[in-house]
Amino acid sequence: MAFKIIVSQCTQCGACEFECPSDAISFKGEGYVVDSKKCTECKGEFDTQQCASVCPMPKTCVPA
Amino acid sequence: MSEPEIKVGTTSRAPSHRAPMAPAMPGGRASSSYGLSVTDDIDARIWERIKDHPCFSEQAHHYFARMHVAVAPACNIQCNYCNRKYDCTNESRPGVASVKLTPDQALRKVLAVASKVPELSVIGIAGPGDACYDWRKTIATFEGISREIPDIKLCISTNGLALPDHVDELADMNVDHVTITINMVDPEVGAKIYPWILHGHRRYTGIEAARILHKRQMLGLEMLTKRGILTKINSVMIPGVNDTHLVEVNRWIRDRGAFMHNVVPLISKPSHGTYYGLTGQRCPEPFELKALQDCLDGDVKLMRHCQQCRADAVGLLGNDREREFALDQISTKVEFDTSKREAYRRLVQHERRDQLAAKLDANKAVKSLGSWGALAVAVATKGGGRINEHFGQAREFQVYAVSPKGINLVGHRKVEQYCLGGLGEKATLDHTIVALDGIDILLSSKIGDCPKKRLAETGVRASDAFSYDYIETAIGALYAAEFGGKPAMPTALGPSN
Secondary structure (H helix, E strand, C coil), rough: CCEEHHHCCCCCCCHHHHHCCCCEEEEEEEEEEEEECCCCCCCCCCCCCHHHHHHHCCCCEEEE | CCCCCCCCCCCCCCCCCCCCCCCCCCCCCCCCCHHCCCCCCHHHHHHHHHHHCCCCCCCCHHHCCEECCCCCCCEECCCCCCCCCCCCCCCCCCCCCCCCCCEEEEEHHHHHHHCCEEEEEEEECCCCCCCCCCHHHHHHHHHHHHHHHHCCEEEEEEEECCHHHHHHHHHHHCEEEEEECCCCCCHHHHHHCCEEEEEEEEEEEHHHHHHHHHHHHHHHCCCCCCCEEEEEEEEEEECCCCCCCCHHHHHHHCCCCCEEEEEEECCCCCCCHHHHHHHHHCCCCHHHHHHHHHHCCCCCCCCCCCCCCCCCCCCCCCCHHHHHHHHHHHHCCCCCCCCHHHHHHHHHHHHHHHHHHHHHHHHHHHCCCCCCCCCCEECCEEEEEEECHCCCCCCCCEEEEEEEEEECCCEEEECCCCEECCEEEEEHHHHHHHHHHCCCCCCCCCHHHHHHHHHCCCEEEEEECCCCCCCHHHHHHHHHHHHHCCCCCCCCCCCCC
């Protein structure tokens, strides 16, 4: 149960890293990546996945 | 790379019989001499606060430079005119930055630039993203900079959504200038500009999103005004969407104490990949922008010298030196030298007194003629308030209107450089002629006979007779020659033969 980021579409704005309540997103090498071990899909914390909610690009933060 | 192009104190032809300057005493009322332009009458304390800020004072932009550090890329709003994904280094538009910086990198870059560009007076965080939303990076950057260079001014540009959360901290950090982009006060209009916002960990769309944004923007503006922080409101003019509505926006922000209103034309090309770019939303024509600005010219000062710079611009407005200061060219250990900055400030103080007096004299003379005539004058200048740029080297012309109301900057026209490698390109000249539509007189430090003749054929009289003079002095003399009954400088605009 985790999300992933489609690197080719990512604008690298960093909003997802900023909003992620689980500290699962970080900038590595060329772009942002989701640590699948930490990602909870925001269950129990928010109604929607925060990374997908804030991402300016449609369908870029998606279920892995 | 080249040295800073601004040169002050090269010549001084202002008459020697000037009245002594009124000192800018705190609390006192400066005469119009300390205003943004001679027609303004603003408080001396306000002038003290804006005189070194190129975006808040038209006069300051001749002398002082700003630098934007792109440290806060995260954004809580999607705007239809913005796409942060694409960056071409030749593009100069808000939202575009080549590299994002960490607060530490930003501090190193600021110190390197401050050592080399003595004109630097303002550090701003202006995108891509929102400085108030990506707040931790904003505050870390500002703390580092104000510790190293205490005399530098800090400012931010924000969409206003997260602004109310941070007004107190901004005030504590001595951030004296804040720009809020406000494009609507009617959520129906807002829904056409903003597809969604993120607020309180929730995404909102449509009218609901616009309504929240509107409330937060007004609250933020009111909070800033209450704390005495100067606010500039940027409004993007989008034809058919909010162009007529901006009159209403102007009224709202005026009622809430905004200091300045800056209407910027939409920049939108399909290649920018924005929603508006892809849907073919057109940009306003220069005459439409000017017509709107003219009808807004009321209590809130209108900014007319905006260059719509990059989110990582460095240098004087209109002369971006961002590429000289790429991060990989800056050594890890930066020696910061303040002596140049101090010397430059003394020089500017002296030159400014001189220029201001020349400007006042010229305006007084124009008003005393009692004529009803009006002229549109385009000027090629590198800064310092002087006619000091070659026609063929100019990338833009400043446009002044002179009438019984005085001499005022009303805008600028961008052109391609005509002289490249010493040869004037005919096609480029054609473009320049189109750009100079409606101009009566063009002044530059030098102009060749051929372009001069071509311009004359289209009704633009070009002259280099006022080379290196103060702009207002030259325009005043021209006006007197045209409408004063007696030619003040008969040689200045004689037939080119």
